[in-house]
Amino acid sequence: MVEESKDRESTVGLPPGTMRYIGPHKTFRPRAELVHYSEGKATVLDATDVCPPLPAGGVIWMRVRGLHDEGLVKRVGEAFSLSPMLLEDVLNTGQRSKIEEHEDCLFIVLKSLSYEPGPTGKGEVREEQVSLVLGDNYVLSFSEGEKGLFEPILQRLVKGRSKAHQLEADYLFLMLVDTAIDHTFLALTRLGDEIEDMEEQLIEESLRADLAGIYRLRRAVLAMSRSLWPLREVVSILRKPDPTFIREENLVFVRDIYDQGMQAVETLEAFRQALTDMIEITMSSVTMRTNEVMKVLTTVATIFIPLTFITGLYGMNFRHMPELGWRYGYYAALALMALVAGGMILYFKRKDWF
Amino acid sequence: MVEESKDRESTVGLPPGTMRYIGPHKTFRPRAELVHYSEGKATVLDATDVCPPLPAGGVIWMRVRGLHDEGLVKRVGEAFSLSPMLLEDVLNTGQRSKIEEHEDCLFIVLKSLSYEPGPTGKGEVREEQVSLVLGDNYVLSFSEGEKGLFEPILQRLVKGRSKAHQLEADYLFLMLVDTAIDHTFLALTRLGDEIEDMEEQLIEESLRADLAGIYRLRRAVLAMSRSLWPLREVVSILRKPDPTFIREENLVFVRDIYDQGMQAVETLEAFRQALTDMIEITMSSVTMRTNEVMKVLTTVATIFIPLTFITGLYGMNFRHMPELGWRYGYYAALALMALVAGGMILYFKRKDWF
Amino acid sequence: MVEESKDRESTVGLPPGTMRYIGPHKTFRPRAELVHYSEGKATVLDATDVCPPLPAGGVIWMRVRGLHDEGLVKRVGEAFSLSPMLLEDVLNTGQRSKIEEHEDCLFIVLKSLSYEPGPTGKGEVREEQVSLVLGDNYVLSFSEGEKGLFEPILQRLVKGRSKAHQLEADYLFLMLVDTAIDHTFLALTRLGDEIEDMEEQLIEESLRADLAGIYRLRRAVLAMSRSLWPLREVVSILRKPDPTFIREENLVFVRDIYDQGMQAVETLEAFRQALTDMIEITMSSVTMRTNEVMKVLTTVATIFIPLTFITGLYGMNFRHMPELGWRYGYYAALALMALVAGGMILYFKRKDWF
Amino acid sequence: MVEESKDRESTVGLPPGTMRYIGPHKTFRPRAELVHYSEGKATVLDATDVCPPLPAGGVIWMRVRGLHDEGLVKRVGEAFSLSPMLLEDVLNTGQRSKIEEHEDCLFIVLKSLSYEPGPTGKGEVREEQVSLVLGDNYVLSFSEGEKGLFEPILQRLVKGRSKAHQLEADYLFLMLVDTAIDHTFLALTRLGDEIEDMEEQLIEESLRADLAGIYRLRRAVLAMSRSLWPLREVVSILRKPDPTFIREENLVFVRDIYDQGMQAVETLEAFRQALTDMIEITMSSVTMRTNEVMKVLTTVATIFIPLTFITGLYGMNFRHMPELGWRYGYYAALALMALVAGGMILYFKRKDWF
Amino acid sequence: MVEESKDRESTVGLPPGTMRYIGPHKTFRPRAELVHYSEGKATVLDATDVCPPLPAGGVIWMRVRGLHDEGLVKRVGEAFSLSPMLLEDVLNTGQRSKIEEHEDCLFIVLKSLSYEPGPTGKGEVREEQVSLVLGDNYVLSFSEGEKGLFEPILQRLVKGRSKAHQLEADYLFLMLVDTAIDHTFLALTRLGDEIEDMEEQLIEESLRADLAGIYRLRRAVLAMSRSLWPLREVVSILRKPDPTFIREENLVFVRDIYDQGMQAVETLEAFRQALTDMIEITMSSVTMRTNEVMKVLTTVATIFIPLTFITGLYGMNFRHMPELGWRYGYYAALALMALVAGGMILYFKRKDWF
Numbered sequence A, B, C, D, E: 001m002v003e004e005s006k007d008r009e010s011t012v013g014l015p016p017g018t019m020r021y022i023g024p025h026k027t028f029r030p031r032a033e034l035v036h037y038s039e040g041k042a043t044v045l046d047a048t049d050v051c052p053p054l055p056a057g058g059v060i061w062m063r064v065r066g067l068h069d070e071g072l073v074k075r076v077g078e079a080f081s082l083s084p085m086l087l088e089d090v091l092n093t094g095q096r097s098k099i100e101e102h103e104d105c106l107f108i109v110l111k112s113l114s115y116e117p118g119p120t121g122k123g124e125v126r127e128e129q130v131s132l133v134l135g136d137n138y139v140l141s142f143s144e145g146e147k148g149l150f151e152p153i154l155q156r157l158v159k160g161r162s163k164a165h166q167l168e169a170d171y172l173f174l175m176l177v178d179t180a181i182d183h184t185f186l187a188l189t190r191l192g193d194e195i196e197d198m199e200e201q202l203i204e205e206s207l208r209a210d211l212a213g214i215y216r217l218r219r220a221v222l223a224m225s226r227s228l229w230p231l232r233e234v235v236s237i238l239r240k241p242d243p244t245f246i247r248e249e250n251l252v253f254v255r256d257i258y259d260q261g262m263q264a265v266e267t268l269e270a271f272r273q274a275l276t277d278m279i280e281i282t283m284s285s286v287t288m289r290t291n292e293v294m295k296v297l298t299t300v301a302t303i304f305i306p307l308t309f310i311t312g313l314y315g316m317n318f319r320h321m322p323e324l325g326w327r328y329g330y331y332a333a334l335a336l337m338a339l340v341a342g343g344m345i346l347y348f349k350r351k352d353w354f
């Protein structure tokens, strides 16, 4: 985010529609591929340097991996006559999830989440921004990373195993959304496993609970929640009756995506509650143990402090101390001490401290 | 959920509508029964291995117990021409509650809750997913467990005690929903009884409150709440005017189900509040007791520590200590100690510590 | 609620509309009275054992006190052709507040609250379920207790002091609702008085605040809130334009009821906030006092512990301890102690502990 | 509120529309004035004892100060044919803020807030209920206090400085609402000043923060919030398109009132947050200081307690204790003590306690 | 705000539309400039003292910097026939953000936020109120500060680099809004950087966390949230279909502004959560460390206190104490002490304190 702050400073007052990559520095080379399929046959052409002429007929899928080459994104945008405002959003990896109905295309920005061990070996939430454009006969996909999220979809197309009705652009578009959400679900279940491990550990050795670990998991949950929140809006709009860009026979897939979005949001809320509970249980048990510790200290100290005072009394070196000369003075002192100690113990028993 | 995470990993990128059981491993054999009733007479046929030809006329109830046989669910789905998307949801026991109006059927997924002693002897929330499909003249019920939830309904049909208007598919469908909610209410009241016991215990012996037990109950309440939450949506949609699949004369039963759903949600909210209060009361009383303990320790220690210092003073072995030789030195020292102790006691009385 | 749990167990799977009393065990005998008034003259007939023929013309008020005689409720229901679903709700004292527009009557379930000293002498919230049915020319009232809530209304009718426009069924119905809410307001103001007393007590002797009492009051507030919550829904529906069962000239009374419902809900919210504040203030002051106590202990202990160590040092019995033989050894030791004590006091002054 | 509880008890079961003053006991004599203005000339007549005949033409403003004379309010109500339900609300100073569109008038109940030093010298929130009725050519204002809130408005009318378009009843009505809100804003800014003072004081001497004072301010904020809450509803209804009683050219003033209402609500929310923060900061700093205090005590005690034990050891009077006779026994003991003390200090350094 | 309180007192009862500057005292001289552009050519005229005649044709932008000259604002208002109500809001820097559709202009009040080091060197949120008026062929901008927020926009106009469609008034208006939001985003990212620094610091040295600093940041976040909250309303209204003052081709810029507003609100919510977490983590770790400290103290004290008592016992000077004369008395005492200490250590080990 610090990097982003630098970027931000230089964009104050710039007109909207200024195409500029905003996001983490990356070193691999962004690539574009043109997938064309028609009558069950799919071909893949490289479109990184020059955008090949768009074939007529069939469905076109332009797949861009890596967003840090502004020229590439611009070239793709021109080939499909996209507005600069849309391309600006594609290039800004801090863009929130959203859906927009443009005049001749549907535009969606999503976050595909993953949860994988970071440099410290501990799980970290990463989000990869995915922008999808659905036009009459084409789908564009832009994703941040080098490794495409959509490899399985491409494989299915190339192997020609898709059924006829699955060969329209809107179906492909929905498959891409579905795959992005599948990745998110995988992240969710991994996070869930870690939370369950933490819960078991907490039950076994409660005081020594890894509070820092619980907070780390909660932050991961909150980060995921924030990424998924706008998804509600996205799917609500997809779901509205008479969508312009999705054919009616495919609305069933939209409903499926909605369903999974709600499921993810509810699961995260359950995670959040579980983690908050774990923190609360840990702190409650610390408070109770401090009370226990204090009772031990107080019991021992208040029993022995008066006794020690008595021993001090008869340890004084005054020349004239009659008790010291008594025949049973020592035993009298011991008896006094026993009395004091007994009284104290009785007092604590009454107070129900043991 | 760990099991689910394994399942999940292998489904990333799969096309929607892929039928695959997602849920806990089970060992019993799933079964299907075809119940047919017409003019007050009901017959029951086994449909586990082969689906018998569907009788014309009357109402059909196909009842599936156990979801872990994908073949069985698929067979039933084909016999009633259900879409693969619907069957995918039936097979996924992590599916959230929902309602969907399909072209020729109404589809509901519910969680029927139970609250019964688990392996540790303590109460546990279990949810059994129930999927119900209502068509023109048939009802399908899919439930997770071996023991059907719907035995009483079946008995009533077989004994032929239902009235005529009760012999339509939509009435049967609503009875199944009602029965699933009846089970949930039973779980609710059991949980409520346990919460009341816990409350009484808390009042009797507050500090020693079973905080772990309270948290366990709260988690049960939260788990139930999460399961019941989407129920609102379900009943709201059932309630909307002019429902397609429920005849108007049966809307009164829909209203009754809505009523019970709201009642359950409000009851759980009351439970949650009661448990949160119990935790708060326990922790407040611990804090107050720690304050009490500290006051006892401080009182005793600060009275005796100066006294013990004085005894130490006159216990020193310096050769030249004039006080030690005084005739009434010992008594002077005792008087000094009495003075110091009295002053301290006065100070604490003023501070209102006793 | 434990009793209810027993009832509940036996109702799983029963068809809706099964008439069965669900509620606390009661010993008095339920009664029904038929009030008929027409042209300013009211007559009251007992209808407990046999329902007398319903007079034609004028307005009929059937008033049932006590719900634990299923036969009586059923008989009344049959006399007015009420649906079993409605009567089931009347008999279930755990029914939440609600309003239903039936084909030929309006049905309301309300909770009339009272706040009166319970067996322990402490205030307790009690709710009495009131079900009201408004038909063309009749009103039915069902209440749980032996003593009717509606005595003043009956007296006014019998004494014939009502004006003409006040002699229609819908006006009577609204008066009954108004009276039930009047009772609730009385409970609210009593609870409010107790909260104010508690507040004054808290200000006078903060640490010794009766935390258990505050929590008891908060539970009362929460219980009342839960009972009143669904009231919003009820009055919203009553308020909607063109109500079927209320004549337009009486809408002003509906508005008045709405107004009081909102007032009650807002008052309870204010009570809740005040009680939460009282708990917070009490706990904050305990925490601050514990800090004070600790400072006293630490100050006294850390000043005297080093001094006592020094006295111990010169109380040792080693044969060869040169200091002991010094002429001014004792005074030197005293000076050392003064120095140490002074340093400590200075340190605490700097830390701003006094 | 205790007084109110007495009032309340006697109103259970009374029919709505019973005119009865509910509010604090007051001693001044309520007064009514009839202001009439037409063509820029305003006259003021006393209407306390007898309501003078209402002049035809021009605009009438009846201004009532003090509500505890039921006869006066009734007389005014009759002169303008107001419904008893409306007058009942005017007389009940516990009425919540609201707006009602009656057949021939618009009725608003508002709370005008003030924040002024109470008997203890500390600021107190006071609310004065203001009821306003707007008819075709008249405005009625009822307020609780002796000193009118609306003096400046009256002065402007009498001095004849208003412009022509400002001489209609609806404009006067909106000016009265505006003035009531101006008073509320003054209370808000005074409260805000006190909160800022408290904040500065907190920063300067954090532990000794006046927690009681912060809670007092928070209660003031909460009380104001509750009074202003229903204002949203009021202005929303005033704002709805095509209001019946406000001329279109004056809608701009309605918008201004809405604006100020929202501003007040948002300001109070900011106050509430600031005060909650102040409480939290105070308590956090107490907790941290208790930790500091405990560390000092523990450090001093755990260093000296073992040393004191050693001195005690060699202070024992056993006849046969070889160490006591050693030549360098004393120095050996001192060395042992130094070792123990050094070890302890090292331990605490490692634990990062200093 | 104190200043504001003075201002406020004198405005009670004033009629709405009274033009009066409410805001902090400022010393620079407010200025007005008239920018006129037509066919790609822009001219800038000073309009501070006298408003030059408005040129016909092209687009006019009147830019006012500094609001504390009521005469200047009034003069500009008259030149464009603005209502006094609108100008009153422009002059009140405490005005909340809002949007109003007037008959012949669109009026927006916004807060442009900055986050810069204040007098103490610590970051402070400052808000500058920006009021914008869009008419048929003119745009008015009023901002509080001397340094205009809109310099880059002016430069672009003067340099004539704008395209034709960018030369209409509504486009300029949207650019000004966009620039105000750009400034806000810069403030957000700066605040975000500081929060991240604080987070890193917390992880490195948790107990010594700068709690005051975290609270300061949280207050900044809350202040920003409050300023941005009404922005939702503003952009929602701008977004509604068929806006009167924005041409359809520019709706894409409205959508972009909406997008950024939502992003800002969500970012602030994330900041708030992160800071709340940081406070919670700090306090939890303090509580845990206090428990650790108490355990150390209790362990050391309860082991040595009984031992010291024993040494005291045999340090008493009674003449008749048989143990003192025993041959192995000393060693017996030592053994007793070892036993006691060993028992204590065992006890603590069992309690799992080490």
Ligand SMILES: [Mg+2]
Pocket: A001
């Ligand atoms: Mg972050």
Ligand SMILES: [Mg+2]
Pocket: A011, A012, A013, A014, A015, A016, E178, E179, E182
């Ligand atoms: Mg910009």
Ligand SMILES: [Mg+2]
Pocket: A023, A093, A094, A127, A129
């Ligand atoms: Mg990003």
Ligand SMILES: [Mg+2]
Pocket: A178, A182, A260, B016
């Ligand atoms: Mg999927």
Ligand SMILES: [Mg+2]
Pocket: A256, A259, B085, B088, B089
């Ligand atoms: Mg699905």
Ligand SMILES: [Mg+2]
Pocket: A273, A274, A277, B218, B219, B222
């Ligand atoms: Mg949980």
Ligand SMILES: [Mg+2]
Pocket: B001
């Ligand atoms: Mg779970």
Ligand SMILES: [Mg+2]
Pocket: A178, A179, A182, B011, B012, B013, B014, B015, B016
């Ligand atoms: Mg998939």
Ligand SMILES: [Mg+2]
Pocket: B023, B093, B094, B127, B129
């Ligand atoms: Mg499951």
Ligand SMILES: [Mg+2]
Pocket: B178, B182, B260, C015, C016
């Ligand atoms: Mg039922």
Ligand SMILES: [Mg+2]
Pocket: B256, B259, C085, C088, C089
């Ligand atoms: Mg029912």
Ligand SMILES: [Mg+2]
Pocket: B273, B274, B277, C218, C219, C222
């Ligand atoms: Mg409770």
Ligand SMILES: [Mg+2]
Pocket: B178, B179, B182, C011, C012, C013, C014, C015, C016
């Ligand atoms: Mg049932």
Ligand SMILES: [Mg+2]
Pocket: C023, C093, C094, C127, C129
């Ligand atoms: Mg009941």
Ligand SMILES: [Mg+2]
Pocket: C001, C004, C093, C094
């Ligand atoms: Mg109940």
Ligand SMILES: [Mg+2]
Pocket: C178, C182, C260, D016
């Ligand atoms: Mg009433």
